[in-house]
Amino acid sequence: MYRFVILFLVMASVAGGLGYFQENRWEASAVERSDRQARLLAREVAQEVGRPVEVNARVIEALAKLVEIQGDLSSNVLQLMVSAQRAPFVPFHP
Amino acid sequence: MSVWKAPIDWKVGAPGLGQARIRFGGGPLLILLGILSGLPAVLIGWSLGNLWESTLVAKAEQEAMLTARVISQNVSLQAEECVRAVEMVAKQVEAWGTLDPAVLQRVVTTEKAAFPSLSLLYIGNSEGVSIAVDPPFDKFGTPNAGTDYHDRDYYQEVVRTAKIFISPVRIGRVSHIPNVQIAGPIFDRQGRLKAFAMGGIDVNVIRARVAEIVSDQSSLRVVILDRDGRTIVHPDKTAGEELRDLSKYSLFQPTTDPNGELRRGADESGAAVEAAVVPVTHRGLNWRVIAYEPEAAIRAEVSQAVRQVGMITAAGLAAGLMIGWGARMNRGRFRSNRSERKAINGTPENQSIQAPSSETGKTH
Numbered sequence: 001m002y003r004f005v006i007l008f009l010v011m012a013s014v015a016g017g018l019g020y021f022q023e024n025r026w027e028a029s030a031v032e033r034s035d036r037q038a039r040l041l042a043r044e045v046a047q048e049v050g051r052p053v054e055v056n057a058r059v060i061e062a063l064a065k066l067v068e069i070q071g072d073l074s075s076n077v078l079q080l081m082v083s084a085q086r087a088p089f090v091p092f093h094p
Numbered sequence: 095m096s097v098w099k100a101p102i103d104w105k106v107g108a109p110g111l112g113q114a115r116i117r118f119g120g121g122p123l124l125i126l127l128g129i130l131s132g133l134p135a136v137l138i139g140w141s142l143g144n145l146w147e148s149t150l151v152a153k154a155e156q157e158a159m160l161t162a163r164v165i166s167q168n169v170s171l172q173a174e175e176c177v178r179a180v181e182m183v184a185k186q187v188e189a190w191g192t193l194d195p196a197v198l199q200r201v202v203t204t205e206k207a208a209f210p211s212l213s214l215l216y217i218g219n220s221e222g223v224s225i226a227v228d229p230p231f232d233k234f235g236t237p238n239a240g241t242d243y244h245d246r247d248y249y250q251e252v253v254r255t256a257k258i259f260i261s262p263v264r265i266g267r268v269s270h271i272p273n274v275q276i277a278g279p280i281f282d283r284q285g286r287l288k289a290f291a292m293g294g295i296d297v298n299v300i301r302a303r304v305a306e307i308v309s310d311q312s313s314l315r316v317v318i319l320d321r322d323g324r325t326i327v328h329p330d331k332t333a334g335e336e337l338r339d340l341s342k343y344s345l346f347q348p349t350t351d352p353n354g355e356l357r358r359g360a361d362e363s364g365a366a367v368e369a370a371v372v373p374v375t376h377r378g379l380n381w382r383v384i385a386y387e388p389e390a391a392i393r394a395e396v397s398q399a400v401r402q403v404g405m406i407t408a409a410g411l412a413a414g415l416m417i418g419w420g421a422r423m424n425r426g427r428f429r430s431n432r433s434e435r436k437a438i439n440g441t442p443e444n445q446s447i448q449a450p451s452s453e454t455g456k457t458h
Binding site for chain 2: 006013014015017018021022025026030033037041044048051055061062065066069070081083088
């Protein structure tokens with residue numbers, strides 16, 4: 001009887017070992033890919049959130065320089081410049 | 095060695111481990127069982143290998159699709175930013191109401207500084223000749239202003255439609271690098287076209303962003319093609335520099351699905367790949383992003399697992415075989431000892447019948 005028990009144990013240990021190693025490998029692979037995707041998404045979301053702020057800051061800097069170049073502070077001239085600078089950036093609130 | 099002591103123990107009537115081993119027989123049946131014991135492991139291993147391969151392919155496709163979508167979105171944003179920059183310059187020139195090159199030069203230089211992804215920004219007159227350009231000189235030191243662009247498609251399209259136009263990728267006449275040109279009309283107070291603004295998107299900026307996005311994904315490759323199938327971004331730098339035409343390869347064909355499409359095919363080198371193709375439809379660009387992973391890279395990962403499965407299975411099979419073989423050897427020795435006893439004692443049959451039966455009760 002015990003010879004079958006031993007055989008069963010051998011079979012069980014093979015299946016168990018196989019399951020253990022495969023599970024570890026699958027888990028490591030799945031975790032690695034998921035981590036990579038999560039990192040990619042997080043980085044890109046951060047980038048997209050930061051981008052409008054960055055662009056708008058640069059647009060404002062450019063407008064400030066243009067006003068310096070223009071040298072005229074009369075409101076009609078400035079109004080045209082401000083409107084021109086803002087127009088393409090629709091969500092850009094004054 | 096203890097195996098050989100067993101019959102002696104049995105002979106003196108002392109039950110021992112040796113006897114138990116002698117009784118551990120089974121011969122061919124055990125060998126067969128040993129082999130059979132490996133079968134489930136082989137089948138499980140084979141099935142797991144297949145399952146893992148399909149799972150890995152699905153994961154690779156998912157990752158390629160996500161990356162392609164992210165890049166498509168990113169390219170759209172970059173293009174949008176540059177389009178707005180050109181619109182902004184055009185509107186500033188309208189607001190300033192002058193085509194004086196000295197004034198426009200300062201405006202152009204100021205506006206371009208705000209948009210580093212533009213390789214070139216200029217104002218051209220209604221004849222298609224540049225008036226104010228930033229950078230003001232090319233790499234040979236020649237002034238960029240005064241260059242005639244009237245043969246360029248973007249100038250002709252702006253004159254024809256009085257709307258923003260985005261060109262396919264090409265080598266810039268002044269910048270001498272691959273770029274995408276965006277041109278927009280400049281109107282006078284009566285609404286007539288009096289000039290145009292042109293901004294060139296530096297393709298290297300797009301390439302740098304793509305490289306940053308895929309920096310974690312060593313086996314993933316990304317190609318971006320313009321509407322004509324010319325290369326904007328490619329893992330092979332040369333392909334990008336020479337704007338290689340990949341339109342003849344089925345893998346790189348445009349997709350009609352706005353959400354992207356999964357493909358299996360061969361890249362231009364003939365390597366089998368799993369790919370995701372996502373269009374960049376923003377502002378009528380009609381570019382496409384192809385993110386792909388070579389099947390060889392996926393298979394390499396699977397083969398590692400299959401090797402492991404094979405090793406474990408082989409170890410199990412070997413263990414089963416050794417048990418079967420060991421049992422057979424013991425049985426053979428048990429029989430040979432019986433023959434020896436028969437030769438020495440004359441009536442081993444009676445003992446062999448009695449002794450094992452009495453000890454079987456003790457040992458089991």
